[in-house]
Amino acid sequence: MAPTLGVNIDHIATIRQARRGTEPDPIAAAVIAELAGADGITVHLREDRRHIQDRDVRVLRQTVYTHLNLEMAATAEMVAIALEIKPDYVTLVPEKREEITTEGGLDINGMGDRLTKFVEELQTASIPVSLFVDADPAQLKASEQTGAKFVELHTGTYANARTEDQLKQELEFLILGTELALSLGLRVNAGHGLTYWNTKAIAQIMGMEELNIGHSIISRAALVGLDRAVREMKALITF
Ligand code: PXP
Secondary structure, eight states: OOOEEEEEOHHHHHHHHTTTSSOSOHHHHHHHHHHTTOSEEEEEOOTTOSSOOHHHHHHHHHHOSSOEEEEEOSSHHHHHHHHHHOOSEEEEOOOOTTOSSOOSOOOTGGGHHHHHHHHHHHHHTTOOEEEEEOSOHHHHHHHHHHTOSEEEEEOHHHHHOOSHHHHHHHHHHHHHHHHHHHHTTOEEEEESSOOTTTHHHHHTSTTEEEEEEOHHHHHHHHHHHHHHHHHHHHHHHOO
16 A cells, blocks of 8 residues: 655744744645645654744644644653644654754664653553654664554665665665564654655555655745746736
8 A cells, every 4th residue: 555645844834933924834834735635744843943833733733634743852841742732643753953854763772761651651642653763673673662653764864875776775774674663563654855756665665654754845845836926926016
């Protein structure tokens, strides 16, 4: 079965936050994405609130018609927010304040009991948890030990591969990781750095459930939408 598409709308909020104003509103973007066939809406509420704001997550909870995936750091503050807002699932990601975007998967073993406790708290409240990890066997086995229902395989290294050999190797790593995760009873999503050029091979991995894609879709939206936006402004000032 083909995977579903979760559209990450963080960068709509990035544009809004550039002026700290009200447009473009990620809520409107979510509606358009759903009308266009998105199977889910993904947002990352970062600790520094650089793009998505608490208000966005609250309103999206009321307006998203498909499902809402909340990406967040594994912290007590974020778990409390998730327990209150109740997204359809939560993806726990590593977060560093100085990074431009998420740089890699979680180090599950390095997080100790804290992670298992957060997974349990969320899943007891009927919020399935996905752990964003590299497709590394040790990370996948450790993910299973936490009780999380899903893993999201980090595709960033695959996306950054520059030679055919590297690309083949990274794809194989993701295929083997998916097989192992499924055999451990985990459900498998993937994301990060996926584009119009590199996504098809990931979509074709057997058992892949959902792809979470943001930057490339919002980038294309800015370009394919620019023609109409300029024409509309030109028409407005032409009399
Ligand atoms: N999945 C996870 C866990 C992420 O952190 C991100 C980036 O926020 C994405 C998917 C989407 O990545 P991109 O914007 O590169 O498509």
